[in-house]
Amino acid sequence: xxxxxxFALLCYNEGYIIKTLTEEIFAVARRYDFKDFDIIIVDDGxxxxxxxxxxxxxxxxPDTIRIVTHERNLGYGAAxxxxxxxxxxxxxxxxDGDGQYPxxxxxxxxxxxxxxxxxxxxxxxxxxxxxxxxxxxxxxLLLRILFGIPSYDFGCAFRLIRHDVIKDTIPLCDSGFSxxxxxxxxxxxxxxxxxxxxxxxxxxxEHSRTFNILHIFRIICDIIKLRWNLSGKRQ
Numbered sequence: 001x002x003x004x005x006x007f008a009l010l011c012y013n014e015g016y017i018i019k020t021l022t023e024e025i026f027a028v029a030r031r032y033d034f035k036d037f038d039i040i041i042v043d044d045g046x047x048x049x050x051x052x053x054x055x056x057x058x059x060x061x062p063d064t065i066r067i068v069t070h071e072r073n074l075g076y077g078a079a080x081x082x083x084x085x086x087x088x089x090x091x092x093x094x095x096d097g098d099g100q101y102p103x104x105x106x107x108x109x110x111x112x113x114x115x116x117x118x119x120x121x122x123x124x125x126x127x128x129x130x131x132x133x134x135x136x137x138x139x140x141l142l143l144r145i146l147f148g149i150p151s152y153d154f155g156c157a158f159r160l161i162r163h164d165v166i167k168d169t170i171p172l173c174d175s176g177f178s179x180x181x182x183x184x185x186x187x188x189x190x191x192x193x194x195x196x197x198x199x200x201x202x203x204x205x206e207h208s209r210t211f212n213i214l215h216i217f218r219i220i221c222d223i224i225k226l227r228w229n230l231s232g233k234r235q
Contacts, residue, residue, distance in 0.1 A: 077178030
């Protein structure tokens with residue numbers, strides 16, 4: 001099945017939870033007896049507290065943890081891209097560093113594992129709050145119509161991807177649209193995608209940046225840009 005794997009965490013000011021996620025990764029690795037695995041933590045210009053926590057983790061696990069550092073905050077998409085490009089194992093499992101996705105969700109993805117499928121993604125079934133559920137469904141429907149592809153939870157950031165196909169799924173945007181862009185590029189490249197329900201925990205401590213007006217504007221611009229670029233390729 002899977003012999004070696006990189007676990008990647010996208011981190012921005014999440015020193016309060018990143019240790020817990022790291023321990024969850026070690027627990028999963030022991031349970032599956034992954035002999036060859038590493039952990040990449042992409043620090044997207046975090047605060048000093050988070051940087052200190054990451055230094056502690058790197059000191060504690062020097063042979064397993066790699067820190068990819070952005071000197072300033074470049075955006076979610078840039079962190080996402082850095083994680084994908086830094087992977088050198090056969091598989092990468094990447095997720096956010098805010099603790100909303102339990103690492104044990106890998107159980108759900110491996111339940112639907114097939115040798116011929118190289119891209120697995122989750123469907124968040126426990127989104128907190130009516131507003132978030134409505135926004136997510138509207139967003140998914142909009143992207144499905146605009147890009148003419150099957151229904152996915154485009155914004156889900158818990159994915160297991162084979163290294164062989166990463167180059168065809170690299171998102172080019174720097175905004176939070178990168179998760180959706182990756183699925184769209186994978187589908188347009190003919191990569192088989194499987195999805196299944198996963199657990200999505202309530203956010204702790206930090207507030208979501210999704211509903212920031214500037215963030216939403218950037219996502220809209222990136223949607224238009226990708227739609228335009230893909231339309232041009234078909235002509």
